[in-house]
Amino acid sequence: MAILRKKKGTFVGDTVQLENVALRYGDGPEVLHDVSLVIPQRSFHFLTGPSGAGKTSLMSLMYLARHPSRGRMRLFGDDVTALKRNKAASFRRRLGVIFQDFRLLNHLSAFDNVALPLRIAGVADTVVTQNVTELLTWVGLEEFMQAHPSTLSGGQQQRVAIARAVVNRPNLILADEPTGNVDDAIALRLMQLFIEMHKLGSSVIIATHNESLVRQFPFPRLHIEKGVVEALPAGATPPSSVAEV
């Protein structure tokens, strides 16, 4: 695909670096405590942990929807701990985020949804058409380019959301349960897309509950439990899972 051949932005340092980061919502209790982790360039991580453990909160820090309430955070080598609002857009253009609830724009067609990041970045229309068409064909939605999300199945919407996240060749892909609504064959195809992006230089973090998916691929995992993150090598199982078994 042409989109996969596009030259990507380079930077010095790790993709994400958290130092003793804590997060709380308003005056509530901390949902993340003293998280220190490093996501190197060109890495692939699964993010696992029980519901409510803080997976989504950790991701929201990384896509700059929240500021850490404590600690320091670097993204693409730059300090973003207290990033000014008007500076965030340039960082977000190097991110691809896939939400559990997709967050597609229902008044736009699948094509326009996927084209959104490119158009916002001011990419020429011909390039937009070419890249979006190729990518939607890759995820098996060539028949549904002009369909609106509300007319698509959950799995199809998920693929549109994934296409939107990767169309800009991001430095970091954050995916929250990206294979939760598709059958195994499509899940594998989507994983293949993420691995392809990873090989081409993107760092990928995939939050998932799907243990079999984690076991199928030789990637390290970040396990989060009660707001504490633990980095585990590929193949290792978190202590709590062992306890549960």
Added chain:
Amino acid sequence: MLKIRSDLPLRGDSSSRFVFWLVAILVFMAALAVTANSYVEALLTGWNQSVTGTLTIQIPTDDSATNNADDVENLLNILNAQESAVSATVVPAEKMSELLEPWLGDSTLITDLPLPLLIDVQLTANTPDAVQTIVDLTKKTAPHAIIEDHRVWLNRIVGLAEGFSAIALSVMALVTGALGLIVVFATRASLTEYTQTIDVLHIVGAKDGYVAGQFARRALVQGVFGGIAGLALYGPALAAIAWLSSRVQEGLLPDVSLPIKHWLIILALPVIAGILAMVTANMTVRRILALKI
């Protein structure tokens, strides 16, 4: 309406139509205010031109002599000899009846009335000195003469015209303020309605300016098209006024044609409304989004 690619579903939302019609009404009101102002201004200019540099001397009829023919003759000779006067002529009886016709009708009554003689004096310069010379000479020659230099009533008319202008300006200021408020509230409502969509736009890399631009473009279209609709209402209203005034007897209302400047301002109103709406929407969105993380 103009087709603009938008990432926000703004075209069909409820506030769109609401703003469109309110802008139409406001531009209609603004056009009427501008027209009233232009009309009064044109009226005044006309009067001013016909009155500046002239004096009217009235010689009342008295019971003893018929119009004091000698006095009049004498006065005309003296005035015409002056450097400050271009000419002094007696207003002929036909002209008098013509002037009085709208009030008294076309009847023999006019000729039977003991009308004063009017002397129309054209001045070389409309300076107080020139006026004073004529006044002094007239007082000496014909002590009963009444001198009308038009200034008093003209000043009052100017005052009235200025009042009209002030009202027209106030209407314009109110209309501008109302337009701004409408756009601010409609934009705020849309922002609340599309919070989630705007969040998505931000996450995929949109700056506040990009989002503000979408609202601003929508406001520009609404302003311009609402303004055109307002002028579409104004056209028939103006035609109706013109028709009503044409039914009034000639002479009572002077025939006034509005200057080209007036029509240019009227045509510019939709554009002004559009730009005002666009700038207001842009500022509103930026200000509100700046408060977020």
